[in-house]
Amino acid sequence: MSGGAALVWLLLGVPLLGGATLAVAGRAVDRVAPAIGVAVAAAALVLGCVVAFTRPAGSAPLLVGISAGASVDGLSALMVVTVTAVTLAVLVSSVAEFAGTANPARFYGLMLIFAGAMLLTVTATTLVLLLMGWEVMGATSYALIGYWWHEPHRVTAANTAFLTTRAADLGLYVAAGAALAGGVGDLRLADLPGASSPWLHVVTAGVVLAALGKSAQLPFSFWLSRAMEGPSAVSALLHSASMVAAGAYLLLRTHPLLTASGWGEPTVAGVGATTALVLGLVAVAQTDLKQLLAASTCAQIGFMVLAAGAGAVAGGMMQLIAHAAVKSLLFLAAGAWLNALGTKALPALRGAARSYRVVGVTFTVGVVALAGLPPASLWLTKDELLAGVLQRSPALYAVGLAAAVVSAAYSIKAAWYVWRPLSPDAADGYDTERKGTRRVAPVVLAPLVVAAVFAAALGVLAVPAIAQPMKRALGAAAEPSSTWPELAVSAALAVGASGLTWWWGDHRAPLPAPVQTVFTGWLGLERAAHLLLVRPTFALAGALAAFDDQVLDRAVRDIAGSGTALARAASRVDGQGLDQVVTGLAAGARRLGRAARRPQTGQLHTYYAQAAAAFALLALVFVFVR
Amino acid sequence: MSLQLFLLLSAGLFSIGVYGALSQQSIVMIMMGLELMLNGVTLGAGAFWHYVAPGSSSGQVIVVVVVVAMAVEMAMGFAVTTAIFRARDVDMVDMAADLSR
């Protein structure tokens, strides 16, 4: 194994093993866990930066003709750095939230495994390895969302998240099989487009399904809303650089496949655009900060998916990175407030920015970026990818712009609340979630500031001087870049929308109540899923179980009736009842048994008669049978 | 006077014996029935010897064996009857029906 290979395995091994160790060690290491966690994350970041330049690749045989390959190329290099960086930031900031609470070792361990799984996903070159990272990520997300497992509703949320994403993951299993059938023996991601039809389409469908599910695109979005039950730090990581991002990443990575399939690109683009718009509206309708951010995540990821569908790989990638910074920033801020004030309801957060200045400012930076207001990062990156879209289809471009407007709306809405003057009775709204500490630990501020800087500055990615080499690295040199008119248009729209929103304040939207509720309720997707899938499944399960007990088992026992009759007889022996065991033919067997013993009358003459008759009959028969 | 006639007669004796063996209650009477059946057999054997296989001595030997069998069965019968009569004072098979099912 070459040094390079060693390096890539090391990159994966450090967080995974470190995390596993922490998680297994459990309470024993609670006190040092935060330190270790941060240290490991830092090491991972360093490794990440190193591999980003050395671009190592490793491969090991795994199954018959299938190897586990991992390498760092342009795309994954960016991801690796982003992931490790965000992880470090989040872990640092979460020290405040978790030091001292119910065993932090578990938390940091799981977070590290989570990050490691994400790294595995982004570096994997074969489907099997990707799937491994992919699934582990899902499982750890379950454990993290359900971190406060004493409260059942959080656990249910975790179940929902895991089951929804896994349902989508099945697509990858199918894709793997189909790829094999299609002649891609090694299941290399790069070779997937070469799969023979019709398997090619199966592969595409599987991959797309999995990606959409993971990145909470329509119609899977609801799980992300439930995922808010988890700690803020978890949300920060989950929404920014990993999990949801993974879906977008997978689509960007397998873009050639989408192209090869023909129908893949438009579908993906369509779903992305729709999600960007609709979930944006959902975000607008939210009155809970974290719910708002969650919906906005779906919407922003929608842009990336749109980019993947439109072939704007570079743009999508920029958006992903910038958004990672922004979203982690916002969630950290929200987490800080939640920690301090014990609430995440927007009305209750009025004036929060005033009472916690640093948080407020950094939050605002994030919001501005999210709104797509110049000169912050997302303004540029979004336009970069929209440029690619425009080239494909003006219609989608229009939808994209609309979505941009909406994003401005919900972002500013959040900002408007937190900058309201602090009302005297503000404290009444606090401590709805938990007992707030009324202070923001300084350790949190550092990552906030750093994230804010990145959130503001990452727009430079779109600056041609940087964008061109990056595009080359991504092998997407041909992709168009945004032009000044486009930038101007989007800026104008963003500013306008922002102004409007600020002026509108918290007046209720001029929409009929039902529409409102649809959007506040995340389009009722979860209820739909329950009605259409979960309930029927459980009903069927129950029915089958009953069938198994009452019909199948009984039928079998009836066939073996006398066997269970024996069970009764045996039970009679020791006076214990086995009545439930005894069924149908038991009686039949008993009857047979009795019939068989009826000849044994004890009367000799009947023996004589029977024997004589029987032998006479036999003789008669065999006189004629020969 | 032919084989068939002899056989018919022995069949008759045999059947009467069957009837006796099946219908009688007293052990001794049952034994009589059996003896009667054997009687028929004797006759049959003799007839077969005379009309079918005078060359083979087996026919005669059968008769001897039958006679011995009669004696043996008779003796055993009396012995068993005595035993059960002593044990439970019955000589009727119907009264010896404790063992059943």
Add this chain to the structure above:
Amino acid sequence: MFWVLALLAAGGGFLVFRFDSMARATIALLVSFVATGGLLVVLGLGYLGVVVILMMIMEMIIMAVFMVAYMMNPAGLMPMAMYHNKPASLTISITTFVLLGGGIFLVRWPHRDSAPPADPTLQLGMALMGPQMLTMMTLGFALFATIVATVVLATHRGRYDRFGDDLLHRPAADPVPGGVGR
């Protein structure tokens, strides 16, 4: 001659189960047997015929004595009818007879292979001394077994009752004094 004997044999046999007294039944059976013996003589088996007749006379006498000794009706002369499931027995026996009879007349019996030997008795003797010797030996042991068996079953007083457990007690403790040993 055949017809007379046949009539006697069948009639005797038939009467065995018609008489209501065991003694009479015994006599009827005896008649039937004697007739059979006669028929054997008719068939040229004089020796065997005589043997049968003698044997049966002995047996029937024993049987009569036995009944007088044991049966519940002294002298076995008291009227009695002890039947069970008569109809079934009748059906079975009659069916048997019909089937056998039918068979007897339907079957094409083999023809006689050779003339009867000049002296059947000699033939019998040769057989018993030759190929059938083992049969006779076995029958001998069967008789031996019968003796032992009947003694075991029928006599309730054995040697240990008469001479004590160590067989040293003299004279024998017999319910009725006398017999050998004095």
Add this chain to the structure above:
Amino acid sequence: MNERLGPLVPEIVLAAGSVVGLLSGSWLPRRRQWVVRLITAAACLAALAATGIAAAQAPTVDFGTSYVIDVATNTVRVTVLAATLLVVCLSIDAVAGHPRESEFYVLLQLAALGTIALAGANDLLLLFAAYLLASIPGYALAGFFKDALGTEAALKYYLMGALLGVAMLTGITLLYGVGRSTSYTVLRTALASAPHGVAAVGVVAVLAGLLFKAGGVPAHFWVPDVTDGTSTPVAAFVTTVPKIGGLAALLRLLTDAVPTNAVNWPLLVAILAAASMTLGNLAAFFQTSVKRLLAYSTVSQVGYLLMAVAVATRSGLGITSLLFYLLAYAATNLGAFAVVAELPQARSLSDYRGLARTHPGLAAVLVVCLLGLVGTPPTGVFLGKLEVFTATIDGGYGWLAAVAVANTVASLFYYLRWLGPLFLSQQTDSAAEPLQTTGGWPAIGAYTAGAASLTLGIAGGAVLPLLHGPLS
């Protein structure tokens, strides 16, 4: 002529043993009759040794054509003698000091002798003589203790035997009438051309007697009543030893004397087999008396044995499988009876509750023997069943094999009913402890039989080759 006594040494030894036993018995003090026991055992062992020597010789025919010494005869000799020894072992505690103890052993020997003669007989008349010799001691043994039930058992045993004996004689006469002889060797050729109706009736009638010995349907009526009524050692004897001779005789008669084109006896035997196993199993289902249960199980075992007879001429494996099954069956069945004999007070299945705790050894033997009777490896009967099933399918009686499988499953039900309680804890309230053991001789017999049953299963490979060979 060839009246050689040389090949008959085992039989002669046994006969001599019985005579000597009786004579010496009548001069022995009551408490010293164990000498007779020794004489019996010695006779059996000597006979076994003689058989061992005889087995080395080639098959021979003796006394004209009336007696055959071949693999079947020798196997039956060994089985019967060994079984008799085991029964002697079982009965020691029961008859020791009984005023008729000597006679008991004498009768055992005579019955064994008759059984062996059954197997060797190659002439219908000798067959009947052997039948008498094998039956009569049995009647006496059944009623040996002269208690109410015992005598009733003797009565039923005797009357069934008498009737079916008469039937057998009738059959012999008929076969003679159409075959002009009673010697198998002659009959084989003669019956081929004989009126088959008479032949069929004759064969069925002779079968009646042999089925009585084997205790198969429809001549099985005596089996449950006798087994239940008489003492356990005798029950063990009459359900094991006569079967061996009866089936061997059946095999020889049908294969040697009756050509299948005269009478379709394979089908006849197949039907009898199916009837026996089915009836026996069904009747055993809800038995609570262990002895009756064992009795019915022996009836069903006859069914499996008859399977082998049915295909004796259609499959090369038939004869061997039958002989091996007989061997294994004798050991296993005696083992089960030995356990019953060791626990005289335990009459019903429930009495065996907790046996595994109180007498693990006996429980183990019981498990081995009962599961053995089911046909669970690695017992001898499993191997026997394997051979028999193979032979049956090979012989083209697939349906019979299927019936047998179904019956095997069915039989499992009642054997498990017996085994189940073994492993429960005993009821504390059981005032009268039913699991009192007798002197311990039966236990020795049980261990021997159980071991033999296992050995036959594991070392069957060594035994089977000895059972190959033509019937002459």
Add this chain to the structure above:
Amino acid sequence: MLSAIVFLPALAALGLLAVPVRSPRAAFLWTWICVSAVDLVLVVGAWIGYHPQDGFGWAENIPWIPTAGVGYHVGVDGLSLPLVGLTAGLFLAVAVYSLRETRQVKSYVCLFLVLQTVCLGLFVALDLILFFVFFDLSIVGMFFVIAGWGHGERSRAAATQFFLYTFIGSLALLLGFIGLSLAATPHTFDMVTLARTQPLAGRGAYAGLVLLAVALGLAVKTPTVPFHTWLPPAHTEAPATGSAILAGVLLKMGTYGFVRIAMPMLPGTWRRYATVFVVVGVVSVIYGALVALAQTNFKRMIAYTSVNHMGYILLAVGAAGILAGTNGQARALAVTGAVTQMVSHGLLTGALFLLSGVLYDRGHTYEMSSYSGLAARTPVFAGATALAAFGSLGLPGLSGFIAEFQIFTGSLPSATLGTAVAILGILLTAALFLLALQRLFLGPLRFPDAPGTPALFSDLRASEVASVVPLLALAVVIGIAPRFLLEVIEPAAGTLVRLVSR
């Protein structure tokens, strides 16, 4: 070597029989542990000494019943060696777990030692009759385990049902074996010979009947729907150790029979009816998962998941029989996956059943509704169970994923629709395990304080940890670095696939 491995436990049992019952429990239990440990060491030795390329290793072939064509023929190859290892390991784990057993320890230990011999013997047997002997003895042994050490009187009924049901199956199997041997000339029960000479090649109907008989017998033991109904009661009534062995080893006898007997000896027939097996497999997968989803009794639920997991194996072996539109790689993957699944299921379900035993030991009930939030009181217990559960639902990094991924990937090309449906199974298992974990361990703390249950619901004890953790550790190792296992399985699987496709 193999004979030593196989019969060492039985000999030990014989030795223990001589030891008086009164002697201390520990004496028996520790002897058992030592014997199992030695046996495991021997197995590891055999593993190291086995070279995957050279077919059957450590073969011994001694004529046993030559006249019947039966021989004592044992040997291991890539299909059996993993299962032998699994058996040895699982029995050791069970032995350690049993350290706290108190009921009739002597017979308990002897019984399990004999059972170990039986299970090992079955997997190394290369003669049909030898196979059958062990097959039947396993039934007998398990019957006594359930009847003697189960939970109360109901266990006898369950044991009886188990015995009768599987015994019927075994008889069908026997008929099938006889059919096989009769077709060969000279009659032989030797697996290797039969697989080489293919006596039934081209015997259409007859071969079909034989396959039917064999498949029936194996399907009952496996068990597949609809022959599974003996499984839940047997498991619920059996002691934890019994369940662990029953699910971990005995069920494999059925699936192992498919790859060892049905496929190589009746390849043509297998190909003809492959679809049937696929269908049965898929039905078992979905049915088992759904019924398990509806269970409220923890142990019953695990029992039904066994039906589901065995279904995957049947799907794989069935798919391996369909040649159309597939390549050797896919079929090899399927078979390899099937064998891997046997091992994986043995480890994980074995662990799960042992853990369910812990639950019963503490709370005296398997009803999940009587528990809640146990994680607060028993973190280790919760963690171990969660790990086993996630492994069982196919989480990467644990053995389950390696097995199921291979099965799906290998089966999909040939049995596309069936596999697509079967994949839903892993979603269902995920759902039911998450629900179970939530009910038992998460939420507010609650556990039954029935009389007899310890007031303090204690966490895993040393012996329990020592028995469960190694199993899970092995599952993780297989999940992360499966090569050491697959390198043994793959050659044999390849051979089998070639045999079936020829």
